[in-house]
Amino acid sequence: IEQQTKDDKAEVAEYFNTVGFDRWNKIYSESTEVNKVQLDIREGHQQTVDRVLQWLDQDRAGKPLTESVCDAGCGVGSLSLPLLERGASVYATDISAAMVEEAEARAKSLLVNGGHRRGRFETKDLESLGGSYDTVMCIDVMIHYPTEKMEEMVMKLASLADRRLIISFAPDTWYYSLLKKVGEFFPGPSKTTRAYLHEEGRVKAALAKAGFTVRRDHMTATNFYFSRLFEAVRQ
Ligand code: SAM
Structure with a gap:
């Protein structure tokens, strides 16, 4: 498992x-x-992002977002940017320097009123993150790792979260396993890394072990994008 995880991580970073x-x-x-498949994935991912923001907006009820957020595996900042815009302090990190540099560049060019100054952007894998944050997010990252590794990631992320964890994963159901098997999950000539599905029960058990319980959940499914979203809070 350890060797496989190392390989997965190196491959994913590369x-x-x-x-x-x-x-x-x-x-x-x-x-x-973008082609049709990529467009479908864009739309699916946007639905996940919108759902997270909808949850946060419900909670803040028109007030600025004052919490600290760690966005682990921030990508190009699809979540970090709207969080900064809403007033949060965001620690945006990613294993890929290219991704996190793009996130920072977007924050500088798109955010007004110095919103990017509440952001800290760093190339760092989530395994070596430190500190503590009101909310820790890790969206669409666990799909890149096997289930044992997902469990470790949940423990690590939970150790950084004072109050809340928001995570997503591709759910392991017979339907998605079948799709993956017949190669429709990521169609076309190997355009991506391996995709791992996780059983919802295993994710919930890992959260429970870390002292968290799911408060809100959502499933986004388009033709080529599948993501199960959990908001978990300390028990
Ligand atoms: N969370 C972002 C979003 O939803 O827009 C990006 C999702 S993208 C599919 C997955 C991201 O996870 C990539 O930017 C990748 O570099 C990052 N990643 C993969 N493994 C990671 C790790 N071990 N630590 C930190 N980031 C990682």
Whole structure:
């Protein structure tokens, strides 16, 4: 498991610094240079982002967001930017320097009133993160790792979270396993890294072990994008 995890991590880092960066930077933008599958993934991912923001907006009830957030595996900042915009202090980190540099560049060019100054951007894998934050987010990252590793990630993220964890994963159901098997999950010539599905029960058990319980959940499913979202709070 350890060796496999190391390989996965090295592969993922390499991918998101090279071809994966180009692919996902386009998907996570308004670029028109995307195919139908990528467009579908963009729309699905946006639904996940919107759901997270909807939860936070419900809670803050019109007030600025004052909490500290750690966005682990921030990508190009699809969540970090709207969080900064709402007033949060955000520690945005990613294993890929290319991704996190893009996130910082977007924050500087898109955020008004110095919103980017509440952000701290750093190239760092989530395994070596420190500190404590009101909320820790890790969206669409666990799909890159096997279930044993997902469990370790949940423990690590939980140790950084004072109050709340918001995580997402591709759920392991017979339907998605079948899709993955027949290669429809990520169609086309190997455009991505391996995708791992996780059983919802295993994720909940890992959260419980870390002292967290699911308060809100959501499932986003488009044709090519599947993501189960949990908001978990300290028990
Ligand atoms: N969370 C972002 C979002 O939802 O827009 C990005 C999702 S993207 C599919 C997955 C990201 O996880 C990539 O930017 C990748 O570099 C990052 N990543 C993968 N493994 C990681 C790790 N061990 N620590 C930190 N980031 C990681």
